[in-house]
Amino acid sequence: GSVSDMLSRPKPWSKLTQKGREPFIRMQLWLNGELGQGILPVQGQQQGPVLHSVTSLQDPLQQGCVSSESTPKTSASCSPAPESPMSSSESVKSLTELVQQPCPPIETSKDGKAPEPSDPPASDSQPTTPLPLSGHSALSIQELVAMSPELDTYGITKRVKEVLTDNNLGQRLFGETILGLTQGSVSDLLARPKPWHKLSLKGREPFVRMQLWLNDPNNVEKLMDMKRMEKKAYMKRRHSSVSDSQPCEPPSVGIDYSQGASPQPQHQLKKPRVVLAPEEKEALKRAYQQKPYPSPKTIEELATQLNLKTSTVINWFHNYRSRIRRELFIEEIQAGSQGQAGASDSPTARSSRPAPSSEGDSCDGVEAAEGPSAGDTEESGGPAAATKSQGGPAEPATAPEEREEAPRPAEKAEPLPLGTVASDDADEEGRPRVPPLPEGPAEGPGPMPNPAATPAAREDAATSAAPPGEGPCRARDGADRSSALPSTSAPAAARRPSSLQSLFGLPEAAGARDSRDNPLRKKKAANLNSIIHRLEKAASREEPIEWEF
DNA sequence: TTGCAGTCAATATC
C-alpha cells in the first residue's frame, strides 16, 4: 500500500523527511541498477552521503563526465575520464552519446539549485520530483546544458513524440519520469518547443534530457517498465481498497487522511480555478490588441469592467503575450525548417530564413512594430534575428495581433477598448457585457480579416454565442490544432499558415489554409510591411504618428 | 516594479 501510494502520489523532495526520502533513494538506485537484489543499505538516511551516491549514479550526464575542465568536482566521481579536454560541443556530444542510464533526470531542482538537498525552496512547484539531484548532478546537468551545442528542439520534440506514440507511452509518464515535469508542461513543450537560442538555461534542460533519453537505447524499455510498475501498483491498490477495508470509500479520501499530512486544510485552501468566460476573453483580447502592455490603470479599469481581479487581468496579459510569442517561435521554426531543406529548426536555420517581409506570413515583422518597446526585447537573435528582429519575438507580444490587427487601424487612435468593454455595460449579472467584436475589426479595414478573427476571437467565437462576427473565424478548431502539432509530418510550409491563422484567426483559415498566395494575403502582407515601416520610423524618431492604414 | 520564462495543476477536449 505504501508503495502504491508513493508511486502514484510522490511528495516533492523538499517535503519529505529524511526517512521519507529513503524509498526514493532506493528506487533511484534500483533504477540505476545499483540495487538489484533487494535490500539496500541505504546508508543512513543522512542525505548528504546518500544523495551523493545517488546522484552520481543517476545522472547520466555525470556519467559522461562533462568535460573535465568544467567540472572538476564531478569529474571526481565520474570514472570515465574524458580523454582529453574536448571542446564544449564535443564533450556534450560525447556526453549525450554516453547516456545510457535510464534514470534520467531526475530531478530535482529544476534549477539546479540544489546544493542543499534538503530544502529546495522551489520544490513545491515541482511536483513529481523523483529524486533530487545533488548539487553535483544538478550542476553537471546545467553545465551540460550550458555547454551544449545548439540542439534542434523541434527535431527533438518531434522524435520524442514519435517514440512516445509509437510505443504508446504517455506524456505524463515520460514527463514525470524523464523530465521531472508534469503532463501539462510536457504537452506544451512537445507541441510548442521554443528554438534553442530563445531558451534560458533552465528552459534548455528538458531538451537536453530529452536528447539524452533519445540516445538511450533502452529508453523505451525503461519507460515501459515504469509503466508496468505503475499499473501494477495501481491495480494492487485498487484491489486492496476494494477488497479490503472500505470498499465504497473513495480511495483518495482514505489516502488523504492516512497520509496524515493535512487532511482538510488542503481542500479549504484550494482556490477555485478562474475560468474566464468567452466574452471576458474577447474583451481582454480586444484590449490587448489596442494595448499589449496596458498600464496599471488600464488594467484596473479592465478588471473593474469585467468584474475580474486585477491579478487575473495581469496574469492574462502576461500569459497571452507569452503564448503568442511562442506561437511565433513555432512558426519561425517551421518556416525555417522548411525554407531550407534539411536545415534544422535551429536558429541557424532560422536565421537563414528568407526575408520575411515579402511573404504573407512574413508579416512577422509586424509585430515588432507594435510594441512600444518594440524591438527591444529581442535580442538574441543574431542574424537570425533579422527576421525576427522585427517581427520575431522581439515584439512578440504584439506580433500576432498585429499581424492581423495591425491593419486594424481603426482602432488606432482609440486609447483603449476598455472603454468599450466596459461601456457595454453590465449585463444581467452585473458582469459587464462585452461588446461584440465589433469595433474594430469587423469592419476592418481592407484586407484584414476581421478582428474577430484574432486568435482569441476565434476561440471564443466558437463557444460564445457570439453574435456578429461569427463569420470568419470559426474555422478555428482545425486550425488550432494543427498549429499545436507542428512537428509531424506535414511540411512546414504547409503548416505555417495554419499556425498563423491559429493566432490570428484569419478567416482564411477556415478552409483555405493554403491559400497563401491569394491576393488577399499579399495585400495584407503589403499592408503589414507598410505598418512595420512606419513603426520603425516612428520608433526611431520617437514621435507620435498617425496611424492610418 | 514590471515583464518574462518556466511550470504547475485544474479543467476542457479528444
Place this chain on the structure above:
DNA sequence: GATATTGACTGCAA
C-alpha cells in the same frame, strides 16, 4: 485515459 489548454505562481532580471 491521454492530451491540450490556460489561469496562477515562482524566480529572475532589468
